[in-house]
Amino acid sequence: MAGKEKLTARAAATTKPGRYGDGRGLYLVVSRTGSRKWVFRFTFAGRVTEMGLGNAAVSLAQARQKAAEARKLVAAGRNPIEARREGERIAAGKPTFGQCADALLAAKASEWRNEKHRAQWAMTLGEYAKPLRALPVDEVDTEAVLGVLQPVWQARPETASRLRGRIETVLDAARAKGHIARNEANPARWRGHLDKLLPKRQKLTRGHHAAMAFDGVPDFIGRLREREAVAALALEFAILTAARSGEVLGARRAEFDLEGKVWVIPAARMKAGCEHRVPLSSRALAILDVLANGKVGEFIFAGQKAGKPLSGMAMEMVLRRMKVDGVTVHGFRSAFRDWCGEATSFPRELAEAALAHVAGDATERAYRRGDALEKRRRLMEAWAGFCEPKTAGSKVVPMTRPKASQ
Numbered sequence: 545m546a547g548k549e550k551l552t553a554r555a556a557a558t559t560k561p562g563r564y565g566d567g568r569g570l571y572l573v574v575s576r577t578g579s580r581k582w583v584f585r586f587t588f589a590g591r592v593t594e595m596g597l598g599n600a601a602v603s604l605a606q607a608r609q610k611a612a613e614a615r616k617l618v619a620a621g622r623n624p625i626e627a628r629r630e631g632e633r634i635a636a637g638k639p640t641f642g643q644c645a646d647a648l649l650a651a652k653a654s655e656w657r658n659e660k661h662r663a664q665w666a667m668t669l670g671e672y673a674k675p676l677r678a679l680p681v682d683e684v685d686t687e688a689v690l691g692v693l694q695p696v697w698q699a700r701p702e703t704a705s706r707l708r709g710r711i712e713t714v715l716d717a718a719r720a721k722g723h724i725a726r727n728e729a730n731p732a733r734w735r736g737h738l739d740k741l742l743p744k745r746q747k748l749t750r751g752h753h754a755a756m757a758f759d760g761v762p763d764f765i766g767r768l769r770e771r772e773a774v775a776a777l778a779l780e781f782a783i784l785t786a787a788r789s790g791e792v793l794g795a796r797r798a799e800f801d802l803e804g805k806v807w808v809i810p811a812a813r814m815k816a817g818c819e820h821r822v823p824l825s826s827r828a829l830a831i832l833d834v835l836a837n838g839k840v841g842e843f844i845f846a847g848q849k850a851g852k853p854l855s856g857m858a859m860e861m862v863l864r865r866m867k868v869d870g871v872t873v874h875g876f877r878s879a880f881r882d883w884c885g886e887a888t889s890f891p892r893e894l895a896e897a898a899l900a901h902v903a904g905d906a907t908e909r910a911y912r913r914g915d916a917l918e919k920r921r922r923l924m925e926a927w928a929g930f931c932e933p934k935t936a937g938s939k940v941v942p943m944t945r946p947k948a949s950q
Contacts (some may be wrong), residue, residue: 551604552604556580556604557600559574561574561576561578562574566607568611568615569584569585569611569615570582570584570597570607571583571584571585572607580599580600581597581598581599582596582598582599582602583595583596584596584597584614584624586614586624587618593625595624595625597611626678627678629678630678638682639718640677640678640680640681641676641677641684641715641718642677644714644715644717645670645714652665665710668703668710669710669711672692672707673707676689676692676711681714681718682725682728684715685731686731688731689708689711689731689732690742692711693707693708697742697743698743708732708734709732711732712730712734715731715732716730755871755875755876755877755878755879755882756871756875756876756879757882758882758883758886758887761783761879761931762930762931762932762933762934765932765933766933766934767866768866769933773862774835774845774846775854775859776862777831777835777845778854778858779863779873780831781831782876783876783880784825784827784828784831784928785807785822785924786876786877786880786881786927787809787900788815788877789859789873790813791813791814791820793854793855794813794843795809795843795853796843796844797842798842800824800844802829802832805824805829805921806821806822808820808822809821809822814900816901818900821917822898823918823921823925824924825924825925826925826928845858859873860872860873877899880898880899883927884898887930888926890926893916894920894923897915897916898920898923898924
């Protein structure tokens with residue numbers, strides 16, 4: 545503010561050697577030889593830093609304007625020194641890692657099957673790789689990459705591994721565009737480089753999805769049916785179909801052939817990018833019947849917002865409210881697989897097909913063109929029968945429309 549400014553234009557031009565504050569971080573520094581320069585002093589990321597704003601050719605008014613612009617950047621969470629360097633690089637035609645990452649996201653957008661994948665790439669390259677974004681892409685070296693990876697490598701190994709791969713992809717794309725010399729090795733590559741500097745993945749906790757023992761599933765479903773909410777029905781449906789969370793939450797009415805008792809999930813919504821047919825058990829059909837009563841809209845498991853499905857955390861929140869510790873929604877797929885292998889005589893290939901896993905080598909898959917739908921129908925009906933609560937008086941189908949609350 546004007547009331548905090550201490551210098552005048554005359555004083556700025558005539559002061560003796562020394563350091564003179566104008567207020568709000570702006571200083572005039574006069575050397576013993578009489579040379580003058582403007583300095584902006586600020587705190588960023590807990591460190592006090594100074595930024596030069598120009599010499600005697602810069603007037604007091606101009607220095608104040610530059611300091612004001614720098615203060616805005618600090619308030620917005622950006623280092624004004626890095627912002628200036630980035631601007632200089634842009635003017636010189638040298639892209640930063642951040643610019644190359646954003647360009648890659650835009651170029652690859654059509655390859656991702658859903659918005660979740662794009663959001664994951666954008667988050668890792670925007671947040672975890674934030675220290676790299678302001679660097680010229682051809683100056684990202686091994687030390688810079690390690691500086692990003694090491695803080696999360698042990699704590700979040702799966703995330704760190706994906707982050708490394710995505711950084712490597714950005715740098716490869718930058719090289720392909722000529723922004724990095726072709727004889728420069730990729731500092732984010734694993735084999736023969738970072739594998740010598742970081743612990744190998746097999747020595748880390750891989751982070752499998754926590755699963756409930758399959759013999760505990762019937763009692764859990766009995767408790768689950770006491771909750772009259774769409775999210776509870778969505779969770780039971782996910783368990784009965786052994787489907788992934790995203791496949792269930794994104795389920796649309798048009799995907800269901802109720803007469804044929806089958807749910808056809810299009811390739812665009814499947815992890816493997818292949819259409820998947822799910823035979824529907826009697827209980828799964830009963831859940832769909834309850835949700836169909838008086839329901840309109842595209843999504844089977846509709847959320848509170850019109851035209852939107854339940855949120856991605858809806859089923860996880862059911863587990864939290866039920867105080868089921870150490871279990872994830874995805875873990876019920878493991879419970880199903882364990883039940884298949886330990887408590888039934890159904891072939892392994894059938895269980896893998898029910899989970900939409902790619903089984904066998906390319907030759908085997910080429911000869912096995914069918915998806916064993918009718919055989920899998922017997923498997924899923926048997927699973928539904930096993931999951932039926934054994935306690936007396938357990939509800940089979942809620943008699944009223946479930947609440948939309950999560």
